[in-house]
Amino acid sequence: MxxxxxxxxxxxxxxxxxxxxxxxxxxxxxxxxAVGCYGGLFIAPADYQQGDAxxxxxxxxxxxxxxxxxxxxxxxxxxxxxxxxxxxxxxxVVAAAPIGASFTALALVxxxxxxxxxxxxxxxWDARLTSELVLLFLYLGVxxxxxxxxxxxxxxxxxxxxxxxxxxxxxxxxxxxxxxxxLHQGSTILSLEAVRDPKISSSMLxxxxxxxxxxxxxxxxxxxxxxxxxxxxxxxxxNWVRDCVLQAPLAAVSNEQSGMTGPxxxxxxxxRQGRQRHGEPRGAD
Amino acid sequence: MSGLSKRQKRMxxxxxxxxxxxxxxxxxFTAFSKNMMYFYTPSDLLAGAAKEGAxxxxxxxxxxxxxxxxxxxxxxxxxxxxEKQMPVRYEGILPDLFREGQGVVATGKLxxxxxxxxxxxxxxxxxxxxxxxYMPPQVAASLKTADGKHSCAPFKSLGRPAxxxxxxxxxxxxxxxxx
Amino acid sequence: xxxxxxxAWAVFVRELRLALRRPAEATQPLVFYCVLALLFPLGLAxxxxxxxxxxxxxxxxxxxLAALLGIERLFRADVDDGTLEQWLLxxxxxxxxxxxxxxxxxxxxxxPLIVAAPLIALxxxxxxxxxxxxxxGLLFGTPVLVFSGGFAAALTVGAPRAGLLxxxxxxxxxxxxxxxxxxxxxxxxxxxxxxxxxxxxAAMMVLSLTLLPWAAAGALRNALE
Amino acid sequence: xxxxxxxxxxxxxxLGAAVLLxxxxxxxxxxxxxxxxxxxxxxxGE
Numbered sequence: 001m002x003x004x005x006x007x008x009x010x011x012x013x014x015x016x017x018x019x020x021x022x023x024x025x026x027x028x029x030x031x032x033x034a035v036g037c038y039g040g041l042f043i044a045p046a047d048y049q050q051g052d053a054x055x056x057x058x059x060x061x062x063x064x065x066x067x068x069x070x071x072x073x074x075x076x077x078x079x080x081x082x083x084x085x086x087x088x089x090x091x092x093v094v095a096a097a098p099i100g101a102s103f104t105a106l107a108l109v110x111x112x113x114x115x116x117x118x119x120x121x122x123x124x125w126d127a128r129l130t131s132e133l134v135l136l137f138l139y140l141g142v143x144x145x146x147x148x149x150x151x152x153x154x155x156x157x158x159x160x161x162x163x164x165x166x167x168x169x170x171x172x173x174x175x176x177x178x179x180x181x182x183l184h185q186g187s188t189i190l191s192l193e194a195v196r197d198p199k200i201s202s203s204m205l206x207x208x209x210x211x212x213x214x215x216x217x218x219x220x221x222x223x224x225x226x227x228x229x230x231x232x233x234x235x236x237x238x239n240w241v242r243d244c245v246l247q248a249p250l251a252a253v254s255n256e257q258s259g260m261t262g263p264x265x266x267x268x269x270x271x272r273q274g275r276q277r278h279g280e281p282r283g284a285d
Numbered sequence: 286m287s288g289l290s291k292r293q294k295r296m297x298x299x300x301x302x303x304x305x306x307x308x309x310x311x312x313x314f315t316a317f318s319k320n321m322m323y324f325y326t327p328s329d330l331l332a333g334a335a336k337e338g339a340x341x342x343x344x345x346x347x348x349x350x351x352x353x354x355x356x357x358x359x360x361x362x363x364x365x366x367x368e369k370q371m372p373v374r375y376e377g378i379l380p381d382l383f384r385e386g387q388g389v390v391a392t393g394k395l396x397x398x399x400x401x402x403x404x405x406x407x408x409x410x411x412x413x414x415x416x417x418x419y420m421p422p423q424v425a426a427s428l429k430t431a432d433g434k435h436s437c438a439p440f441k442s443l444g445r446p447a448x449x450x451x452x453x454x455x456x457x458x459x460x461x462x463x464x
Numbered sequence: 465x466x467x468x469x470x471x472a473w474a475v476f477v478r479e480l481r482l483a484l485r486r487p488a489e490a491t492q493p494l495v496f497y498c499v500l501a502l503l504f505p506l507g508l509a510x511x512x513x514x515x516x517x518x519x520x521x522x523x524x525x526x527x528x529l530a531a532l533l534g535i536e537r538l539f540r541a542d543v544d545d546g547t548l549e550q551w552l553l554x555x556x557x558x559x560x561x562x563x564x565x566x567x568x569x570x571x572x573x574x575x576p577l578i579v580a581a582p583l584i585a586l587x588x589x590x591x592x593x594x595x596x597x598x599x600x601g602l603l604f605g606t607p608v609l610v611f612s613g614g615f616a617a618a619l620t621v622g623a624p625r626a627g628l629l630x631x632x633x634x635x636x637x638x639x640x641x642x643x644x645x646x647x648x649x650x651x652x653x654x655x656x657x658x659x660x661x662x663x664x665x666a667a668m669m670v671l672s673l674t675l676l677p678w679a680a681a682g683a684l685r686n687a688l689e
Numbered sequence: 690x691x692x693x694x695x696x697x698x699x700x701x702x703x704l705g706a707a708v709l710l711x712x713x714x715x716x717x718x719x720x721x722x723x724x725x726x727x728x729x730x731x732x733x734g735e
């Protein structure tokens with residue numbers, strides 16, 4: 001177990017591991033999300049109270065769950081980075097922050113879009129909404145702090161400290177609806193009571209579980225990709241980067257100039273690169 | 286120099302941490318047992334938690350059969366938590382979810398009703414508070430009881446700890462079983 | 465044990481002595497605080513009833529900004545003249561020394577604010593019965609402001625242009641103090657119960673006094689390496 | 690779907706899709722830039 005862990009933590013083997021895992025996770029995540037969204041929009045029945053407005057739940061709840069989960073993940077990675085000085089964990093903190101920030105913003109905005117038709121207001125300053133907003137600022141702090149330093153390691157370790165201190169906010173966000181009288185409703189699925197006595201009909205639950213698990217798979221896929229970038233950027237001079245990154249199929253991206261062809265093209269990779277070319281009309285070139 | 290071994294220093298550090306975090310947790314939970322509320326309940330207001338004229342939020346269920354529409358956008362209804370009731374007066378636009386039996390949070394002031402002379406909550410804004418239960422209309426219809434299916438549990442009063450209220454139905458009749 | 469306390473005390477006294485050597489600089493936060501808070505009534509119509517409603521927020525936001533004033537430079541001089549390196553090498557736990565420095569900062573920056581607060585409160589038409597709650601809230605809340613400011617300063621000490629970053633870093637840590645501090649005063653003004661927010665502020669104070677010196681020390685160590 | 694809520698629901702799904710796309714494309718662009726700079730560094734080295 002430990003040797004496996006240590007092997008994985010070494011940049012080259014992590015890089016190859018991520019290359020193998022990320023396409024599967026991405027495909028799975030997008031598939032689950034597509035089916036879940038279709039189910040949420042067209043198959044699930046309208047709610048007895050909120051009518052069709054409740055369908056925002058299939059976007060809002062996965063985004064909110066991820067916003068909390070990613071911050072906890074950052075804090076755990078930060079603790080590992082600070083205690084064992086593991087480079088991969090440092091990269092993990094930095095790579096997770098922008099993804100977490102985007103999902104926190106999504107949770108806030110979809111929450112507003114849900115609140116207007118149901119509560120009657122886009123925004124109220126109750127405990128859940130305020131603490132989620134604070135969470136967004138914590139993410140922005142980590143991103144800003146990472147960019148403020150020229151040395152990547154110092155930056156990542158400073159971010160790790162911030163992630164550790166900020167994690168105090170996570171239980172406040174989650175339990176705010178229980179601790180305070182709040183306009184926001186309680187947890188539908190992420191609480192003990194809800195497991196004992198389901199609070200949502202199964203015809204409405206399954207799309208939610210699909211989008212929820214799909215979002216997590218998607219997060220892990222893009223997180224691995226960001227981690228790979230982070231690792232390569234730090235080790236740009238190392239031999240393994242030359243051997244396994246530049247020779248690997250992904251180098252096909254730059255093959256147009258160098259005329260070199262990757263040895264074995266993974267089909268999922270190919271399609272991703274195709275999408276990348278399409279999505280790049282005013283891109284980095 | 287300091288006369289303490291490394292081990293002792295570490296023990297002292299852990300002790301300080303445990304004391305600090307424990308003390309903070311104790312104070313925090315004491316705070317939660319006091320009022321830390323986004324809104325007050327009718328019981329709180331009737332128990333004299335707020336002076337007349339202070340702007341505050343009041344949360345509760347719209348009592349069945351109490352809603353009366355007057356001319357224009359004016360409405361009068363009774364808001365209730367698990368125990369007490371409070372008349373509410375409001376003029377303005379209501380959220381879609383506002384209906385009898387629904388949880389609402391009203392912002393306004395405690396005052397005297399000019400018509401009846403009773404103590405009344407004069408609201409300037411009303412927001413609907415839906416709960417965490419989601420079901421199709423057919424299922425909801427099959428669950429309906431005379432007392433409505435909304436729980437008053439989310440409306441915790443200051444005086445009592447929340448757990449006593451968890452799942453307690455609004456009146457003596459049991460909340461409809463859900464299975 | 466005594467040697468450790470002596471060292472922390474020495475750091476504390478050194479901070480005060482250094483600050484008193486430049487009294488004009490040491491009184492800056494207080495002057496800033498008074499000017500900022502008193503600008504609000506000048507911007508409103510005379511005897512505007514809204515002032516009383518805004519007074520808790522004005523007092524607290526002014527205190528927050530005063531605590532942020534110059535916080536960026538908190539550790540710069542100590543890094544430049546090698547003081548922090550010596551603290552790191554000392555036989556005394558580094559977090560304890562950082563904590564002593566932050567405690568001295570509280571005495572220098574925040575204590576004058578608390579003393580001046582009743583006068584500001586009267587100038588802003590705050591109801592007299594709310595002043596006690598305001599002071600108690602500031603007493604619990606200002607350590608949170610100073611210590612989280614110190615943590616942000618420690619995080620950015622190695623970054624050349626962190627001036628704009630610091631407000632983003634401290635905002636999440638300071639805004640609960642603002643919410644509950646101003647909330648308690650507002651509650652006191654309208655006769656609602658103030659115990660909840662005050663207990664919560666006290667909890668935040670204990671938590672920041674315990675954890676933030678460690679975190680600040682770790683961040684400083686990271687920046688110095 | 691009830692058209693009163695259509696705008697809210699569709700815009701939230703649209704925003705969700707935008708966030709997914711942003712998260713998907715940004716690492717790929719970063720990777721392209723990285724590989725290009727690595728290749729340039731290698732070509733100069735050789």
